[in-house]
Amino acid sequence: xxxxxxxxxxxxxxxxxxxxxxxxxxxxxxxxxxxxxxxxxxxxxxxxxxxxxxxxxxxxxxxxxxxxxxxxxxxxxxxxxxxxxxxxxxxxxxxxxxxxxxxxxxxxxxxxxxxxxxxxxxxxxxxxxxxxxxxxxxxxxxxxxxxxxxxxxxxxxxxxxxxxxxxxxxxxxxxxxxxxxxxxxxxxxxxxxxxxxxxxxxxxxxxxxxxxxxxxxxxxxxxxxxxxxxxxxxxxxxxxxxxxxxxxxxxxxxxxxxxxxxxxxxxxxxxxxxxxxxxxxxxxxxxxxxxxxxxxxxxxxxxxxxxxxxxxxxxxxxxxxxxxxxxxxxxxxxxxxxxxxxxxxxxxxxxxxxxxxxxxxxxxxxxxxxxxxxxxxxxxxxxxxxxxxxxxxxxxxxxxx
Amino acid sequence: xxxxxxxxxxxxxxxxxxxxxxxxxxxxxxxxxxxxxxxxxxxxxxxxxxxxxxxxxxxxxxxxxxxxxxxxxxxxxxxxxxxxxxxxxxxxxxxxxxxxxxxxxxxxxxxxxxxxxxxxxxxxxxxxxxxxxxxxxxxxxxxxxxxxxxxxxxxxxxxxxxxxxxxxxxxxxxxxxxxxxxxxxxxxxxxxxxxxxxxxxxxxxxxxxxxxxxxxxxxxxxxxxxxxxxxxxxxxxxxxxxxxxxxxxxxxxxxxxxxxxxxxxxxxxxxxxxxxxxxxxxxxxxxxxxxxxxxxxxxxxxxxxxxxxxxxxxxxxxxxxxx
Numbered sequence: 001x002x003x004x005x006x007x008x009x010x011x012x013x014x015x016x017x018x019x020x021x022x023x024x025x026x027x028x029x030x031x032x033x034x035x036x037x038x039x040x041x042x043x044x045x046x047x048x049x050x051x052x053x054x055x056x057x058x059x060x061x062x063x064x065x066x067x068x069x070x071x072x073x074x075x076x077x078x079x080x081x082x083x084x085x086x087x088x089x090x091x092x093x094x095x096x097x098x099x100x101x102x103x104x105x106x107x108x109x110x111x112x113x114x115x116x117x118x119x120x121x122x123x124x125x126x127x128x129x130x131x132x133x134x135x136x137x138x139x140x141x142x143x144x145x146x147x148x149x150x151x152x153x154x155x156x157x158x159x160x161x162x163x164x165x166x167x168x169x170x171x172x173x174x175x176x177x178x179x180x181x182x183x184x185x186x187x188x189x190x191x192x193x194x195x196x197x198x199x200x201x202x203x204x205x206x207x208x209x210x211x212x213x214x215x216x217x218x219x220x221x222x223x224x225x226x227x228x229x230x231x232x233x234x235x236x237x238x239x240x241x242x243x244x245x246x247x248x249x250x251x252x253x254x255x256x257x258x259x260x261x262x263x264x265x266x267x268x269x270x271x272x273x274x275x276x277x278x279x280x281x282x283x284x285x286x287x288x289x290x291x292x293x294x295x296x297x298x299x300x301x302x303x304x305x306x307x308x309x310x311x312x313x314x315x316x317x318x319x320x321x322x323x324x325x326x327x328x329x330x331x332x333x334x335x336x337x338x339x340x341x342x343x344x345x346x347x348x349x350x351x352x353x354x355x356x357x358x359x360x361x362x363x364x365x366x367x368x369x370x371x372x373x374x375x376x377x378x379x380x381x382x383x384x385x386x387x388x389x390x391x392x393x394x395x396x397x398x399x400x401x
Numbered sequence: 402x403x404x405x406x407x408x409x410x411x412x413x414x415x416x417x418x419x420x421x422x423x424x425x426x427x428x429x430x431x432x433x434x435x436x437x438x439x440x441x442x443x444x445x446x447x448x449x450x451x452x453x454x455x456x457x458x459x460x461x462x463x464x465x466x467x468x469x470x471x472x473x474x475x476x477x478x479x480x481x482x483x484x485x486x487x488x489x490x491x492x493x494x495x496x497x498x499x500x501x502x503x504x505x506x507x508x509x510x511x512x513x514x515x516x517x518x519x520x521x522x523x524x525x526x527x528x529x530x531x532x533x534x535x536x537x538x539x540x541x542x543x544x545x546x547x548x549x550x551x552x553x554x555x556x557x558x559x560x561x562x563x564x565x566x567x568x569x570x571x572x573x574x575x576x577x578x579x580x581x582x583x584x585x586x587x588x589x590x591x592x593x594x595x596x597x598x599x600x601x602x603x604x605x606x607x608x609x610x611x612x613x614x615x616x617x618x619x620x621x622x623x624x625x626x627x628x629x630x631x632x633x634x635x636x637x638x639x640x641x642x643x644x645x646x647x648x649x650x651x652x653x654x655x656x657x658x659x660x661x662x663x664x665x666x667x668x669x670x671x672x673x674x675x676x677x678x679x680x681x682x683x684x685x686x687x688x689x690x691x692x693x694x695x696x697x698x699x700x701x702x703x704x705x706x707x708x709x710x711x712x713x714x715x716x717x718x719x720x721x722x723x724x
Contacts, residue, residue, distance in 0.1 A: 019494045022487060048494035050486055053527030057483035060476055060524070064451065064487030067474050070495055072487075090476045189500075198467050207472035207488065209447030209506055214467035216475035218459045 003175045005136040005168035006031035009075065009101045009161070011175075012143035014039050015183045019070035022050035022061035026080040027113045028165040029103040033075060055080040059087035059098070066096035067215055069206040071147065071190045074098065077165060078105035081119045085126070091158045092127025092231060094216055095193075095205070097150030098158040100128075101143060103169040104278070104329070106365045114366020115165030117277065117329035120306075121339040123160070127231050129238050130306040132162040132277040134263070136173040139163045141255060144183060145245045153193040154237040156205075164279040164329075166366060178253055186252055235308040242305055261310035263302040264317045266292065270299030272381045273318060273355075275344050276327045277303050280362075280369060287375050298378055303340065311347045318348065323381040324357045327397075331361050337394045356384055362397035373398045407445075407609045414442045414605065418470070425468040427460040430627040430634025432641060433513070433540040434460065435598045440509065440538060441471070443608035448507040449474070449488055453481035453516030456547040456626075457540060479520040482528035485510040485535040493534075507612045508535035514555035515545045518581045529588040529617045536611035536618045539581065542626035550629045554579040557649075558707065559700045560688045562629075567691035572700055577707055585619040586655055592618035594654035596663075599641035603663050607654060623650040631687020643682040646675070648712040653719065660719050670716055679705050 003011065010032045013021070021040075023033045039045045048065075052058040055076050062072040076084060081102060091098055102120050106112040120130060129149060133139040139161065146159040163169055178186075192204035195213070203211035219227055239261070246260025257263050265285050267273060274284055281302035291298040301317050303310070318324055326345070328338030336342070337359035348354045360377050363369050377397060384390055420441035427434035437457055441450075451474045452458040458475050461468035476484055485508050492508070495501040512521050517539040525537060544562050545551040552565040557578045561567035565574040585593050592614045596604040604622065611618035623644050627634040644650035651666040662670055669676045680701065683689040692701050 019498070019500070020487065020490045022490070046494065046498055048490040050490050050531065052483065052486070053523060053530070057480060057486070057524045057527055060480040060483035061487035061490065063476055064474060064484040065491035066487075068449070068488050068491035068495070069501065070491035072491075086477060087480070094476065198465070207449050207474055208501075209449065209472055210502075212470055212472050214462055214469050214473045216473075217462040217464040217467065218475075219464040223464050 001175050001177055002172050003136055004031065004170050004172050005133070005139045005163045006103060006170065007035055008136045008140035008175045009143050009163065010035035010039070011177060012140045013073050014045050015178070015180050016144060016147050016187050017071065017184060018045070018047050018073045020048045020050065020062065020065035020072045021074065022052050022058045022065065022072070023074045024052050024055045024058045024076070024080060026055070026077050028105055028115070028169040029075045029077045029080070029101065031169065032101055032103070055083040056087060059084040059091060062098045063087060063091045063094060063096050066098050067094060067207055069190070069192065069208070071151070072098050073100070075101040075103070077103045078107055078119045081123065082107060085123065088123055088126035088128060088158070090216070093227065095156040095234065096158060097156055099143065099146045099150060100158065100160050101139075102160050102162045103165045104162050105165040112365040113165070115167050115329075116364045116366065117162070118364070120160055120162050121330040124307065124339055127157065128307065129157055129159040129235070130162060131159065131304055132306060133168065134279055134281050134302060136168055136171070137175050137255070138257060139168060140175050140177065141249065141253065144187060145249055147187050148245050149238060149241050151190050152237070152241050153191050155234050155241050156193055157231070157234045157238060162278065167279045176253070182252065186249070239308040239310065257304050258302070259313065261305040262313045262317055263304050265300040265302070267299035267301060267317050267321070269297055270320070271297040271322045272378060272385055273299040273301055273321045274325045274327060274377060275301045275303060275340065277306060277340060278329070280327065280374070283369070283371055283374055287371055287378060291378060296378075296382060306340070309343055309347070314344060314347050315351060318355055319351070321355045323385045324355045325360050325377050325381050326357060327360045327362055327377070329363045331364065356390060358384065358390060358392070359394045360397045361394065367398055369398055407606070409605070417442055420444060420448070420470045421461065422468045422470055424466065425460045426463065427456070428628050428634070430637045432598055432624040432626065432637040433457050433542055436540050436604070436622050436624050437461070437511070439598060439601055439604050440511075440608050443605045443612065444507065445609065445612060446507065447504060448509060450509045450511065451475065451481055451484040451488060452510070453512035453521055454478035455513040455516055457511060457513065459547065478516055480524045481510040481512040481516055481521060482525040482537055485537065486528045486531065486533045489533045489535050509612070510535055510537045512537070512539060513547070514539060514541045514543060515553045518555045518579050519553050526588065529585065529590055529619070532616050534616055536608065536614075536620065538608070538620045538622060540622050540624045542624050542629055543578070544626070544629050546626050546629040555581065557704070559692050559704055561691060562688065572691055572697045573688070582619070582621050586658065589658065590617045590619060591657055592654070595621045595623070595650065595652045597623040597641045597644060597650060597652060599638045600645070600652065600663070600665055603652060603665070610654070629688070632685060636685065640682065640686070643677065647677045647679045647682040647708065649679060649682050649708055651712060651715055653715065662719050670719075679708050
C-alpha cells in the first residue's frame with residue numbers, strides 16, 4: 001500500500017485492537033488522528049475515541065484508560081508533547097503502557113512546524129521507551145511492536161515511536177502491511193502484572209471494582225525512591241524485550257531492524273562512522289555506498305532505541321572505528337553538544353581504546369540536509385582520522401554563520 | 402436520571418460501611434474529609450473514584466496505606482476531569498467488547514477549588530462538553546490549603562491568605578469569588594447543584610442524583626477548612642450552616658437547567674427575616690479578622706452588598722425556572 005508515515009501509524013493502530021484513543025491535533029501528527037477518526041466514523045475499529053481539549057488531557061485520558069485496563073494510543077508533536085510533559089512522567093511512573101506516535105517537530109520559539117528532534121529529546125528522562133523509525137514501513141512495524149514491548153508485564157512502560165516530521169509523516173512510501181488476523185494474534189490481548197493490594201489479595205494491576213486498588217498514591221521519602229528504581233528494572237527488561245520482539249516480528253514479516261536496538265550499516269571494518277537517529281540514516285547509507293566505491297571505509301550506526309539506551313551494543317558496534325560523528329537534530333544551549341552525542345560519548349568513555357567523537361547539530365526547524373551536506377561530515381571525519389586533530393568538537397551543519 | 406427518588410434513613414447511612422475509611426491524616430475539624438465520607442455513602446454500586454492532587458488526595462493515599470475501599474486513581478492536579486474521561490471511555494468500550502464484566506460502574510471525580518476553578522477548569526470544561534458519564538464533585542475550601550493557604554479564584558473578597566495577605570495598604574483579596582456553578586450551568590449539563598456538609602442528607606441526596614444522571618453532573622460542596630480559615634476546628638459545621646443562613650453559599654439544584662432552591666435556602670427565601678447578616682458568618686474566622694476595623698468597614702459592606710446581589714439574582718433565576 002502507498003501510505004505516508006502518519007497513515008502507516010494510523011493503519012497499524014487500527015490493526016492492534018486499541019480500546020481507547022485520546023488525542024488532540026497538532027502538525028505534523030494530525031493525519032494520524034484524522035485517519036483514525038475515519039476508521040471510527042466508518043465502524044472499522046472498536047475504539048472509544050476521545051477528542052480532548054488539550055494534549056495534557058489527551059495523555060491523562062490515555063493514562064486513566066490504561067489504568068482501567070484498556071489498550072491506549074495517542075499521537076503528538078512539538079508543543080503538544082511539551083504540554084504533556086508532566087503527564088509523561090506520571091504515565092511511566094504509574095507503569096501504564098500507553099503507546100504514542102510522535103511526528104518529531106521543532107519547539108518554539110520561533111514558531112516552526114517542521115521536523116527536528118527537539119520535542120522528544122526534551123522527554124529523554126521521562127521514563128518512556130523511545131524508538132525512532134527510519135521510514136514509513138518501520139513506522140508501521142514499530143507501532144505494532146510498541147504495544148508488545150510496552151505491555152509486556154515485566155516492562156509495563158509507555159512507548160514513544162518517533163517519526164521525522166514531514167520527512168516521514170507526510171511523504172508517500174510503499175508500506176507492506178500484515179493481515180489483521182495475523183497481527184491480532186501477534187499483539188494479543190493486553191496482559192496485566194499481578195500485584196498485592198492493601199487487602200492482601202494478588203490481583204491484576206488495574207482499576208477494578210471487584211478488587212479495589214489505590215493507584216497513583218502519595219509516596220514520601222520512605223518509598224518514592226524504590227518506585228523510581230523499579231522503573232529502571234522495567235527499562236532493563238525492555239532492552240531484552242525490544243530484541244525479542246524484533247526477532248519474532250521478523251519471522252512474521254520478514255523484516256527486522258538490526259537487533260531492534262541499533263541498526264548498523266557496513267560498520268564491521270569501518271574506520272569512520274556517523275551515528276544518527278531516524279530518516280537521515282537512509283541518505284547516509286547511500287553516501288556510505290559511494291564512499292566505499294571510492295575506497296573509504298565508512299559506516300553508519302542508526303540508533304533505533306534511544307531509551308533504553310543500548311550502551312553495550314553501541315560500544316561493540318563502534319569498537320574498531322577511529323572517528324565517530326554523532327548527528328543531533330536537537331540542541332542543548334550552553335551544554336557540550338546535544339543529547340545523542342552526550343549519550344554516545346558517555347557510553348564509549350570506559351573503553352581502553354575509544355574513537356574520537358565529534359558532534360554535528362543539523363536540520364533544526366526542518367532545515368534540509370542535502371547529501372552534499374552529509375557527505376561533508378564524512379569528509380571532516382576522514383580528515384580527523386588522517387590528522388588526529390579535532391578543530392571543533394561541536395559543529396553546526398548547513399547553517400549560515 | 403431515574404424518576405424514582407432514592408429514599409434513605411439516617412440508619413441506612415450509619416450502617417453502610419465506609420468506602421472512605423478512617424485512619425486518614427486530615428486535620429481536626431476538616432470539613433472536606435467529612436464531605437468525602439458522606440459522598441461515599443451515596444454510592445449505588447461499583448464505583449471508581451479519581452482525585453486531583455490536593456489535601457483530600459494526600460490524606461487518604463499515603464503509601465503503603467489507603468483510606469479508599471474502592472478503586473481509586475490520582476494522576477495530577479489539573480486533570481481530575483480528564484482522568485474521569487479516560488476511565489469512563491475505557492469502561493464503555495471494554496464492556497462493549499466483553500473485556501470486563503458488563504455492569505454499570507459509576508465514576509466520581511473529586512477536586513478542591515484550585516483543581517476545579519483554576520488549574521482544573523480547562524479539563525473540566527472539556528469533559529463536560531464531551532458528555533462523559535461521571536459526577537464531578539468540587540469540595541470548596543476557598544483556597545490552596547494544601548500548599549499553605551494561598552488565594553484561589555474561589556477565595557472570597559476580603560479574605561486574607563498567604564498570597565493575598567491583609568496588609569497596611571491592601572486589605573486581603575480584592576476580587577469576588579468566581580461563580581463556578583454558573584460556568585458549569587452554561588455547559589447545559591443535566592445536573593448541577595450546591596451543597597454543604599451541615600445539611601448532610603441534602604448532600605448525600607445530591608451526590609446520588611448526580612450519579613444517576615446519564616452524562617456529566619457537577620456538585621459544588623462548600624467545606625470549611627479551620628487551618629486555612631483560621632477558625633475554631635470545633636465550629637466547621639457551624640460555619641457550614643452559617644454560610645447557608647447568611648446566603649453566602651445558598652444551596653440549590655438545577656435539573657436540566659431548571660433551578661430550584663433546596664429546603665434550607667428555600668426557607669430563607671420564603672421568610673427573608675431569617676436571613677442572617679454576613680457578619681455572623683465572617684466573625685470568628687481569622688481570615689476576615691482585619692475587616693472588623695474602622696478603616697476596612699467598607700469591605701464588610703461590600704461583602705454584604707455582593708452577597709445580597711448574588712442572592713437576589715439567584716432568587717430571580719429560581720423564580721423564572723431558568724438557569
